[in-house]
Amino acid sequence: MQLKQVFDGIYSDGRRIYTENSVKGKKVYGERLISSQGKELREWNPFRSKLGAAIKKGIPSPLKKGMNVLYLGAAEGTTVSHVSDVIGENGLIVGIDVSARVMHKLVELSEERKNLVPYLEDAGKTEETSKELQGITFDFLFQDISQRNQTEIFLNNAKTFLSKGKKAMISIKARSISQKNPKQILQEEKNKLEKEFLIKQAVFLEPFQKQHLLVFCEKK
Template sequence: MTLPTGVQRRTVDGRERLVTRGEPVYGEPTDGEWRVWDAGRSKLGAMLALGMETGMVGGGSVLYLGAASGTTVSHVADVCGPTYAVEFAPRPTRDLLDVAAARPNLFPLLKDARRPETYAHVVESGVDLLVQDVATRGQADVALRNRRFLRDDGRLLLAVKARSEDVTAAPEDVFGRVQEALAEGYELLATRRLDRYHEDHLAVVARPR
């Protein structure tokens, strides 16, 4: 797998780790100006660590859904161009604002990812990457509603949380239903379980149909 420009593998604390260059955010280990991208705290980091071809491009534009306090989206903004970070909860959004202070290309939005019409006037159309890490029911529906922002050859990088979708169902059944629903608007390119880093999560790489 070819890592996106701006993401490297470096030996930090005696281990080979993924790193990006930027201001530390969550107490992650650093090596000079390089900061470890902790796959155990980031589903997208886990996807890269496991060798998935994400289509992530250095300098590309990104819409990130479920930014929380900025753990993963800070690394994305280190690597990519304009990065729109949608978060629903006010408390983590305040932390996200602090993260954005050192990253002029990171734009926090206190919005609901289930209602893309509320931020359509801010987010540019034709983004290169749609990253989704939202703990809610209807994760496929969120991805379908936000498909409008992706360019025709863009990529959806989705971390499906089985327990958020249906806590009573077997994860395999949940993943199957989500993939079937996604097929209404996306062509699935790759899937992989993230259990090595995140239990009961499935990574999905897709592009718009």
């Protein structure tokens, strides 16, 4: 199969997107493995990943080889695994999740993927995480947590871990914030983000994810 590289480390056959598998022969979430031009590629399912959905919806991937990524709401590592493929062995992804249940799977994943550091913590506790992560400079922040105060958590993390000009993405689920009109809620959340960020693009993730707005922004 002929594939085109559409972004750093991300390939496409015109319909589906893929990353090069850094752990040959191993699937992470039942995804399809294919071979092309001597590479083993893992299909990136946009129905299972907000970042995958964002790329499919036209948001350019900011991921680069060797990047340091802070990922809030890592869960069992579905999306984290694709980020790990793209950033490669000289990159680093710190995957934070508050749930001990999902952390087992993330720890297992980190045993095979040396650029992944799993971290069991509440992403809202930036006083704690900044002590642990002291000395690491992050190039990209991604957040996918369904919490009422998700935008505040994102803003606090950006203040703590990102310098001016660095990119970030947040997936906002209106229903987790309130039962009010989703359009109004999302506008309010965007207004909060604009205090700290330049908003580059915002897209709804339909049909891949229901009622989620993905905001791609740059730290002011």
